[in-house]
Amino acid sequence: MTMMNVKENRKIREIIWKTIAYIVITGFGVLLIIPFFWAVSTSLKPAGQEFTYPPKWIPEPFMWENYRIALTLLPFATFLKNTLIITILATIGSVLTASLAGYAFARLQFPGKNFLFMLCLSTMMLPYVVTLIPTFILFRWLGWVDTLYPLIVPSWFGGGAFFIFLCRQFFMTLPLDYDDAAKIDGANEWYIYSRIIMPLSQPVVITMLIFNFVNHWNDFMGPLVYLHSMEKRTIAIGLRTFLTSMTERSDWNYLMAASVATTIPILVAFFVAQKYFIRGVVMSGLAGR
Amino acid sequence: MNRLPGYKRREAINAYIMLAPWIIGFIAFTAGPMIASIVISFMDWPLLQAPKWIGFENYKFMFKDELFWISLYNTIYYTVIGVPLRVIAALCVALAMNLKLRGISVYRTIYYVPSITPAVASSIMWLWIFNPDFGLANALLGYIGIHSRIRWIYDPALSKPSLILMSLWGIGGMMIILLAGLQGIPEQLYEAAELDGAGLWHKFWHITLPMLSPSIFFVTIMQVISSFQVFTQAYVMTRGGPANSTLFLVLYLYQNGFEFFRMGYASSLAWALFMFVLVLTILQFRGSRYWVFYEGELRG
Numbered sequence: 001m002t003m004m005n006v007k008e009n010r011k012i013r014e015i016i017w018k019t020i021a022y023i024v025i026t027g028f029g030v031l032l033i034i035p036f037f038w039a040v041s042t043s044l045k046p047a048g049q050e051f052t053y054p055p056k057w058i059p060e061p062f063m064w065e066n067y068r069i070a071l072t073l074l075p076f077a078t079f080l081k082n083t084l085i086i087t088i089l090a091t092i093g094s095v096l097t098a099s100l101a102g103y104a105f106a107r108l109q110f111p112g113k114n115f116l117f118m119l120c121l122s123t124m125m126l127p128y129v130v131t132l133i134p135t136f137i138l139f140r141w142l143g144w145v146d147t148l149y150p151l152i153v154p155s156w157f158g159g160g161a162f163f164i165f166l167c168r169q170f171f172m173t174l175p176l177d178y179d180d181a182a183k184i185d186g187a188n189e190w191y192i193y194s195r196i197i198m199p200l201s202q203p204v205v206i207t208m209l210i211f212n213f214v215n216h217w218n219d220f221m222g223p224l225v226y227l228h229s230m231e232k233r234t235i236a237i238g239l240r241t242f243l244t245s246m247t248e249r250s251d252w253n254y255l256m257a258a259s260v261a262t263t264i265p266i267l268v269a270f271f272v273a274q275k276y277f278i279r280g281v282v283m284s285g286l287a288g289r
Numbered sequence: 290m291n292r293l294p295g296y297k298r299r300e301a302i303n304a305y306i307m308l309a310p311w312i313i314g315f316i317a318f319t320a321g322p323m324i325a326s327i328v329i330s331f332m333d334w335p336l337l338q339a340p341k342w343i344g345f346e347n348y349k350f351m352f353k354d355e356l357f358w359i360s361l362y363n364t365i366y367y368t369v370i371g372v373p374l375r376v377i378a379a380l381c382v383a384l385a386m387n388l389k390l391r392g393i394s395v396y397r398t399i400y401y402v403p404s405i406t407p408a409v410a411s412s413i414m415w416l417w418i419f420n421p422d423f424g425l426a427n428a429l430l431g432y433i434g435i436h437s438r439i440r441w442i443y444d445p446a447l448s449k450p451s452l453i454l455m456s457l458w459g460i461g462g463m464m465i466i467l468l469a470g471l472q473g474i475p476e477q478l479y480e481a482a483e484l485d486g487a488g489l490w491h492k493f494w495h496i497t498l499p500m501l502s503p504s505i506f507f508v509t510i511m512q513v514i515s516s517f518q519v520f521t522q523a524y525v526m527t528r529g530g531p532a533n534s535t536l537f538l539v540l541y542l543y544q545n546g547f548e549f550f551r552m553g554y555a556s557s558l559a560w561a562l563f564m565f566v567l568v569l570t571i572l573q574f575r576g577s578r579y580w581v582f583y584e585g586e587l588r589g
Contacts, residue, residue, distance in 0.1 A: 032400060034425065035414055035458065038414075039414045131318065131326065132559065134323075138317075157318065158310055255413055259409075259413045263411075270402065274398075285504060
């Protein structure tokens with residue numbers, strides 16, 4: 001066998017191997033995407049067309065109306081307003097207090113630092129249901145049941161262990177020379193935090209904004225436990241209410257329209273800030289090391 | 290503190306002030322409620338009446354409570370079958386997404402996106418997919434010639450496997466973590482192995498798996514913890530049915546606390562769950578010695 005043949009053989013083998021790889025990952029990729037297509041297709045069908053077998057994939061005609069009807073059958077505008085109030089107020093508290101704690105853990109020396117940091121990390125693994133009942137009793141005692149406070153106030157107290165960890169890891173990558181130079185000029189820790197560290201920390205702040213948005217948009221157990229009256233509900237709870245009010249009539253086209261509509265903001269957030277999104281997920285994988 | 294020089298003491302004081310919100314939050318929303326939870330678990334507390342101390346009665350009742358054992362069985366089933374399937378699937382996908390193929394980043398997005406779908410929205414979508422008469426699942430089986438009316442989540446024997454199948458749709462987050470781990474493996478290791486004539490399987494078994502084991506260990510730990518707290522899908526899709534086949538621990542706890550207002554019993558269920566998760570996590574850390582490889586330990 002000549003050199004040419006060996007080379008050609010290798011090339012052919014690589015082409016075959018790559019083709020197989022593409023077929024496999026495309027096949028599974030299609031399987032993962034089909035549920036979305038199915039939901040969107042159902043959401044655009046005129047009433048009754050979702051009950052044909054085998055299913056029709058392209059609705060006839062396209063009922064864009066379904067979205068308007070589905071989102072006005074229940075006060076989704078109010079749900080959206082509540083979700084945004086919670087998200088915005090909780091996110092401000094979370095970014096502020098988590099970055100302060102992260103700065104202390106990353107940059108300052110103080111007795112008990114390692115112990116407190118390990119304590120903070122360990123709360124990431126704590127099942128939330130252990131604290132659910134007493135926290136509910138506490139907020140009930142404060143008269144906060146059926147208000148948005150229980151979903152906002154805790155974020156102002158550390159903002160969640162994961163965000164503290166995220167900030168700490170990011171701040172540790174910033175050169176210590178900046179701090180030293182500022183200290184020689186007589187700056188204290190608060191000045192360094194607010195004028196040097198935070199202005200350099202746009203990437204981690206954006207990651208925190210996105211994760212806060214996704215968490216509050218998707219949160220189910222919290223609003224389920226605390227928000228009862230219709231005008232206090234969030235998107236996630238409102239969608240569940242919509243399901244229970246729909247199942248007897250089984251208007252699956254409206255149900256799919258509402259489900260798709262509440263998924264779109266999350267997808268937009270993902271595609272707008274993909275880089276920061278993925279970085280956050282990768283960081284969550286480092287938390288255990 | 291007093292032994293520290295002045296500027297260091299000031300730094301420490303500022304650090305504590307900066308940590309104060311978190312420390313207060315930790316006491317008020319984590320440590321305090323955890324202790325309160327133990328105390329309440331020894332009480333009979335119908336929310337609207339005064340609590341009454343009843344000692345171990347809640348735990349004794351739990352031992353005889355058939356629904357508790359059913360929910361524990363369902364949760365363990367969901368974890369023991371579901372977690373290995375999800376981790377292995379995520380590992381396979383991560384390996385595929387690490388291939389040097391053109392357009393691979395598009396595929397990464399496709400495989401990741403399902404995992405960020407809001408839980409309630411995806412639950413409603415899957416409710417429709419699993420519809421025995423007009424759902425996508427049976428329709429797809431029909432296309433490949435299997436015309437059966439499988440009842441999926443409406444069949445007590447298939448409800449848990451159906452929820453596990455659905456959970457496989459959302460492994461994107463794990464895939465990203467494992468992919469990052471794969472990309473962190475130094476290329477020289479593979480080059481050196483190739484010089485020694487190592488094949489694909491050999492490289493996977495002796496380089497990829499050991500180097501990736503810390504990431505695999507981490508995602509497994511987190512999966513077990515979250516799998517033990519499975520709630521939203523069951524609450525939205527099946528409400529624990531049919532025939533209690535998807536009554537999971539947290540769902541049963543929620544029902545006791547917020548539908549029957551049995552705060553005491555719900556708290557003892559919470560502690561039972563916490564103990565299971567704690568023991569499982571400790572066992573996994575113990576076991577990790579035998580299979581998780583930390584590079585740092587060799588380098589000293």
